[in-house]
Amino acid sequence: MTLHRSNLPDQLGSPEKKARVTWVFLVFILTNALVAFSPLARAAIVFYPASCFLVSLFVIRRSKPAYTAFICWLWLLTPFVRRVVEWRAGGTLNLILLAPYVSIGVAALFLVPKLSQVLTRRTMPLLFALAAVCYGVFVGILHLTFTGLPQAVIAWAMPPLFALFLFGERSEHESIYKSFEMAMVIGLFVIGAYGIYQFFMLPEWDAQWMIQSDLQSIGLPEPFQVRVFSTMNSPQVFAAFCAAGLLVALRSHLKIRYLAIPAGFISLVLSLSRTAWMGLTVGVLYLFCLMPNRQRIRIVAAVGCCLIVSFVALQVPEVNTIVMMRFNSLADPQHDSSYEARMHDYNTVVQTMIDNPFGHGLSADAGSGDQSAPPGAISQQDSSITASLFSLGLLGTTIFGLGLLLLGFGIFSTRGTSGALIGAKATLLAIAIEAPFNNVISGPVGFLLWCCIGLCIAECETVNALDLNHDPGTAQASVSPPAAIAS
Numbered sequence: 001m002t003l004h005r006s007n008l009p010d011q012l013g014s015p016e017k018k019a020r021v022t023w024v025f026l027v028f029i030l031t032n033a034l035v036a037f038s039p040l041a042r043a044a045i046v047f048y049p050a051s052c053f054l055v056s057l058f059v060i061r062r063s064k065p066a067y068t069a070f071i072c073w074l075w076l077l078t079p080f081v082r083r084v085v086e087w088r089a090g091g092t093l094n095l096i097l098l099a100p101y102v103s104i105g106v107a108a109l110f111l112v113p114k115l116s117q118v119l120t121r122r123t124m125p126l127l128f129a130l131a132a133v134c135y136g137v138f139v140g141i142l143h144l145t146f147t148g149l150p151q152a153v154i155a156w157a158m159p160p161l162f163a164l165f166l167f168g169e170r171s172e173h174e175s176i177y178k179s180f181e182m183a184m185v186i187g188l189f190v191i192g193a194y195g196i197y198q199f200f201m202l203p204e205w206d207a208q209w210m211i212q213s214d215l216q217s218i219g220l221p222e223p224f225q226v227r228v229f230s231t232m233n234s235p236q237v238f239a240a241f242c243a244a245g246l247l248v249a250l251r252s253h254l255k256i257r258y259l260a261i262p263a264g265f266i267s268l269v270l271s272l273s274r275t276a277w278m279g280l281t282v283g284v285l286y287l288f289c290l291m292p293n294r295q296r297i298r299i300v301a302a303v304g305c306c307l308i309v310s311f312v313a314l315q316v317p318e319v320n321t322i323v324m325m326r327f328n329s330l331a332d333p334q335h336d337s338s339y340e341a342r343m344h345d346y347n348t349v350v351q352t353m354i355d356n357p358f359g360h361g362l363s364a365d366a367g368s369g370d371q372s373a374p375p376g377a378i379s380q381q382d383s384s385i386t387a388s389l390f391s392l393g394l395l396g397t398t399i400f401g402l403g404l405l406l407l408g409f410g411i412f413s414t415r416g417t418s419g420a421l422i423g424a425k426a427t428l429l430a431i432a433i434e435a436p437f438n439n440v441i442s443g444p445v446g447f448l449l450w451c452c453i454g455l456c457i458a459e460c461e462t463v464n465a466l467d468l469n470h471d472p473g474t475a476q477a478s479v480s481p482p483a484a485i486a487s
Contacts, residue, residue: 017062017063018063020062021058021059021062021063021066024055024058024059025055025059025070028051028052028055031051032044032047032048032051032081035047035048036048036081036084036085036088037084037088038088039088041084041085041088041089042085042088042089042093044081044085044089044093044096045085045093045095045096046095048078048081048085048096048099049095049096049098049099049102052074052099052100052102052103053102053103053105053106055070055103056070056071056102056103056106056107057106060106060107060110064169064172064175064176065172065175065176065178065179065180066179067106067107068166068176068179068180068183068451069179069180069182069183070103071100071103071104071107071162071447072180072183072184072187072451073183073187074099074100074103075100075241075444075447075448076183076187076190076191076231076232076241077231078096078097078099078100079097079231079232079233080194080230080231080232081096081099082094082096082097083205083206083208083209084205086205086208086209086212087204087205087208087209092212097233098154100444100447101154101155101158104158104159104161104162104165104447105158107161107162107165108158108161108162108165110165110168111161111164111165111168114168117168118164118167118168120461122167122410122457122460122461123164123167123457124406125402125403125404125405125406125407125410126160126163126164126167126403126407126453126457127403128399128400128402128403128406129160129399129400129403129404130157130160130161131399132392132396132397132399132400132403133153133156133157133160133362133400135392135393135395135396135399136152136156136359136361136362136391136392136396137149137153137361137362138361139358139359139360139361139362139392139393139396140152140360140361140362140363140391141361142361143360143361143363147363148363149361149362149363152362152363152391152442153362155442155443155446156362156391156441156442156446158447159442159446159447159449159450159451160450162447162450162451162454163450163451163453163454163457164454165454166451166454166455166458167454167457167458167461169458170458170459170461170462171462173455173458173459173462174459176455176458177421177424177455177459180248180424180451180455181248181252181254181423182254184244184245184248184249185245185248185249185252185254185256185257185260186254186256186260187241187245188242188245188246188248188249188260188261188263188264189256189259189260189263189264190231191230191231191232191238191241191242191245191264191267192230192242192245192260192262192263192264192265192266192267192268193263193267194230194231194267195228195229195230195238195242195263195266195267195270195271196228196263196266196267196270198226198228198229198230199223199224199226199228199267199270199319200223200224201223202221202222202223202226206221206226206229207221207222208221210226215234217234217235218234218235224318224319224322225322227270227271227272227273228267228270228271228272229271230242230267230271232444233444235271235272235273236271236273236275236276236438236445237443237444237445238267238271238273239268239271239273239275239276239277240273240276240279240431240434240438240440240444240445240448241444241445241448242264242267242268242271242276243268243276243279243280243283243427243430244427244430244431244448244452245260245264246261246264246265246268246280246283247280247283247284247287247423247426247427247430248423248424248427249261249264249423250284250287250298250299250302250423251287251291251295251422251423251426252423261302261305261306262305262306262309265306265309265310266309266310266313268280269310269313269323270319270322270323272322272323272326274326274437275433275434275437275438276430276434278433278434279429279430279431279432279433279434280430282429282430282433283426283427283429283430284299284303284426286422286425286426286429287299287422287423287426288300290422291422341382342382342383342437345382345383345386346383346385346386348386349385349386349389349390352389352390353389353393353394356393357393357394357395358393358394358395359389359390359391359392359393359394359395359396359397360390360391360393361391362391362392382437382438382439383435383436383437383438383439384435384436384438384439384440384441385397385435385436387439387441387442388400388401388441400441404441407453407457408428408432410457410460411425411428411453411456411457411460412425414460414463414464415463421455421456421459424452424455424456425452425456427448427452428449428452428453428456431445431448431449431452
């Protein structure tokens with residue numbers, strides 16, 4: 001059956017609530033901008049995460065959709081805030097990056113009264129993932145490697161908890177998806193436009209951060225020499241969000257998509273992230289297969305416009321050189337440094353599993369976010385497989401992977417869902433394609449993965465409930481035995 005939108009609650013409720021939430025967001029933006037660009041910029045180390053927590057606490061009580069959109073914006077913009085503050089105050093201020101996790105912690109608090117509604121057969125596979133995280137914590141403690149353990153725990157545990165929160169608010173799942181869609185499409189325009197500006201101009205705060213972080217994989221701190229990372233912390237993370245935004249925008253009816261899609265596509269190309277290119281291709285093919293003919297024409301038109309814009313951009317010699325070199329490496333991976341690094345990581349993790357099949361614990365993942373692992377170490381940002389095996393071992397990885405597989409099977413086998421979440425499902429497929437080449441199960445991309453999972457299982461549960469109320473016999477017959485286990 002198809003869900004209808006006519007009886008949906010307003011995303012922000014009454015006009016008074018909408019006005020309050022809007023004013024809170026405006027005050028939050030203005031105060032943090034003033035602090036970040038003022039001589040007191042160092043105060044943002046505490047002020048920014050604290051204000052994010054307080055705003056989350058205020059908004060979640062009044063509008064779950066607005067809260068979801070706020071969390072999305074924090075993931076998109078927090079690394080940018082950090083770089084501006086470092087540029088103004090000096091030093092390395094990683095504490096600011098905790099802001100999205102702190103804000104998701106508010107959702108975790110609101111889960112407690114709803115545990116009876118959240119703990120169902122549908123969420124059982126999600127609990128497998130959380131159990132694997134607990135196993136990783138236990139192994140890390142046994143190895144007495146406490147450095148980075150808190151950061152690793154929140155990077156792995158908070159995104160699945162946010163998925164549980166979305167499932168608990170399934171009565172508003174369509175309104176929440178509308179807010180998610182708006183944040184992703186408008187955010188795509190923002191990060192896409194800034195990414196283009198970054199490639200041609202490279203602001204001082206970005207150049208300074210590149211020099212301080214000493215990342216070899218993002219190019220040189222000069223215009224035309226940088227792999228675009230926009231407002232994010234790496235080209236891979238930016239490209240994953242960009243691809244997700246494009247897939248959501250292709251299904252969206254928001255008018256800003258006409259600006260967001262070309263801006264996002266050009267920046268995605270300039271990120272030089274081949275895994276995101278492949279993921280986007282698979283996601284677009286999925287959309288094309290599932291959408292009606294009229295909307296297929298729209299996808300073809302959008303893809304055609306993006307190709308024309310790309311062709312025009314490639315007329316710039318600097319753009320043509322850097323993009324074609326990266327594109328040609330797809331046909332010759334044997335001489336590609338990224339390919340060699342990943343093969344080294346896979347070989348190393350195989351030997352590690354032979355020596356220690358129980359893993360090294362989640363603390364081993366700490367500090368890998370800068371993608372600058374020392375020689376001989378495993379870069380846990382280059383592959384979800386190596387990251388999970390190294391941190392969770394064979395047992396934890398099996399439990400974690402089983403949970404993801406059951407969730408995916410339940411999502412894609414449920415019939416009668418609305419077309420609104422096709423973009424989220426396409427994003428899940430795109431992220432799955434990236435999994436062997438990028439860490440998509442924790443951190444920022446992990447949030448994207450689990451957010452889409454939460455939105456999808458919320459709709460699947462609502463569809464099943466409506467089917468049961470309408471015709472219990474039909475509902476049971478329409479679900480295969482494996483899907484019933486997953487649901």
